[in-house]
Amino acid sequence: MNRMNFIKPAIPETTLRRLLYYMRCLRTYKKDGVKTVLSDNIAKKCGVKSSVVRKDLSYFGEFGVRGKGYDVDELCHKLDTMLNSLGPINTIVIGAGKLGTAIINHSKENFKTNIIAAFDKNRDKTGKNINGVPVYSLDKLEDIIKENNIKIAVIAIPPCEVQPVVDRLVSAGIKSILSLALLPINVPEGVEVSFFDVLSEVEYLFLKLNFKES
Amino acid sequence: MNRMNFIKPAIPETTLRRLLYYMRCLRTYKKDGVKTVLSDNIAKKCGVKSSVVRKDLSYFGEFGVRGKGYDVDELCHKLDTMLNSLGPINTIVIGAGKLGTAIINHSKENFKTNIIAAFDKNRDKTGKNINGVPVYSLDKLEDIIKENNIKIAVIAIPPCEVQPVVDRLVSAGIKSILSLALLPINVPEGVEVSFFDVLSEVEYLFLKLNFKES
DNA sequence: TATACTATGTGATTGTGAGAACAAGCACAT
DNA sequence: ATGTGCTTGTTCTCACAATCACATAGTATA
CATH class of the missing domain: 1.10.10.10 (Winged helix-like DNA-binding domain superfamily/Winged helix DNA-binding domain)
Structure with missing residues (x-):
């Protein structure tokens, strides 16, 4: 059926x-x-x-x-x-450093996920383009999110700066956060956070090998 | 208990x-x-x-x-x-390109996961060090795996070259493969493969938002 | 020391997903 | 037209994980 x-x-x-x-x-x-x-x-x-x-x-x-x-x-x-029919998979990237840039470039080979904007607090990054994706000042965060009805954000900034940004993302309407920083972050009910890190994945595979096999 | x-x-x-x-x-x-x-x-x-x-x-x-x-x-x-007590989390990285290099550098900030070697088929990469990690020719693959009893490998090479390398990894004793290439790969029973890609994760979060909420 | 309080550890219950087995339906040959 | 073979779609069962609820064992206070 x-x-x-x-x-x-x-x-x-x-x-x-x-x-x-x-x-x-x-x-x-x-x-x-x-x-x-x-x-x-x-x-x-x-x-x-x-x-x-x-x-x-x-x-x-x-x-x-x-x-x-x-x-x-x-x-x-x-x-x-x-x-x-669910609409485009629009997302934003917070942080236009090495990691953020890598993700944006990588996204250009993938036709499904649209990164429509990047944000950085650093003045010498803002105003430029990374592979066609505009880099805005963090001031614009709420505006862009609301204008484009963004629900998912990827965070690629230093750990110590994460929580304040998360708070702003949440109150601007973000429902799902993919954090590339490893430290735990606080969000209200209804907002989901996932962590993403290659080495953590290796750690997990390691645990799995040790606790599951024979 | x-x-x-x-x-x-x-x-x-x-x-x-x-x-x-x-x-x-x-x-x-x-x-x-x-x-x-x-x-x-x-x-x-x-x-x-x-x-x-x-x-x-x-x-x-x-x-x-x-x-x-x-x-x-x-x-x-x-x-x-x-x-x-489970022993060190030793792993190897196949591919010393942009992605492989990024992972190796990233691993230096993480005290848990040891990347003990990288491999590349490219002559101008082999013989060098990336942040202290030696880059070997692919010829050495089996030797290094067996000498160090490696069970987990991370693959960061172009998709078309993946399957032959996987076959060699498996017969050298690798039990768990983390692939950063998106295409499906074939392994025998008992060997586990996981895929790892930021944009796929975003796609997944997107599906989750659309099919789970309200 | 006794009593109230608090948070852990765990046995029991519920819920959910994986796998197997079977019924249903289509194509093609006769 | 009818039967045969094949693969899908679905039901049912089992296993495992999440959740609940409570017994347990410690702390703090009077």
Whole structure:
């Protein structure tokens, strides 16, 4: 049954995360000129079971043909349309230093996520462009967020300056913060914070290896 | 009950991940000179329930005093000791380009994760040091992995070159791969792959906002 | 020393996601 | 037209994680 038309169905977070894998996978199939795929093809590529793929897709609709599989172009298109109907993925980056710049440049190779503005307190950074993305003074923060109805912000500034900026982001309407600084930050109910750091991920993998295996 | 001394207890993955948050949180408490914390203090900082904190900690031992809370120094020290007893978190980075270099430099500010070697197929990169980390030719891959008993590798090379390198990593004994390239990769049973990309994370947060809220 | 109070540690319960198995449906051959 | 084979969509079961609630054990105070 197609639940797509209902408002806000309860889709598991794990499903949403895997959906990104599937999309990625489907795009490479499309690029390679593959016409049809089975749930098991996708599953193997993404390292999950085929029943998981089918169940995940079933949250969004019926896309396949029994006995035959999924039409790559069609599935790709339908999922894309569905996601585009949610509006553009607009985001801002706080901090136009090394890390911020790297993220902005990296984003230009990715057509999904739009970084529409960067912010820096440093005078010699503001007013310029980084790969087409304007760098504003932090004074403009609230204005830009409200004008563009931004809900997600990426924070790439030194740890000690994080909390005041977070407070401003929250009161300006930001609902989800991706922090590249490792220290814990305080936000009110309803705002989500995730941390993002390669070395933390390595630490986690390390713990996992040590506490799960044999 | 302290399960630390038993071999490979079944600790939930979610607990392991949160443990990193707690540690991070405890270090800032320590730095701020806070002597004692309650499970609820940690919980609020990390965005979880206090009972979750207590249960998570209980997998590793009894660290608190009823009616009083946790001694910050003591808890910090005990958890650190426990993790150090697992041995050093040694890892290697494949690819000494922009991304690889950034990670290596970043790792120098983090005392937990040791990057002990980098690899690159490019002749003008090999033989040099990046912030103290030697850059080897890819020929040395298997030797270094085996000599140092490396289990985790971070891949920061162009997508098209990923799969052959993965195959070599796996047969050299790598158990966990963190890929910074977005394309799916194939590994045998028992080897885990995670993907890591800021913009994918933004995409995920976006989906989460749209499919979870109100 | 006794009593009230406070916060931990844990057993029990609820909830949620993964995996397996099966029913349903389409294509194609005969 | 009908049957066969194949893969999807879905139900059901199991396992695991989050949450609750309470017993436990310490502190503080009079």
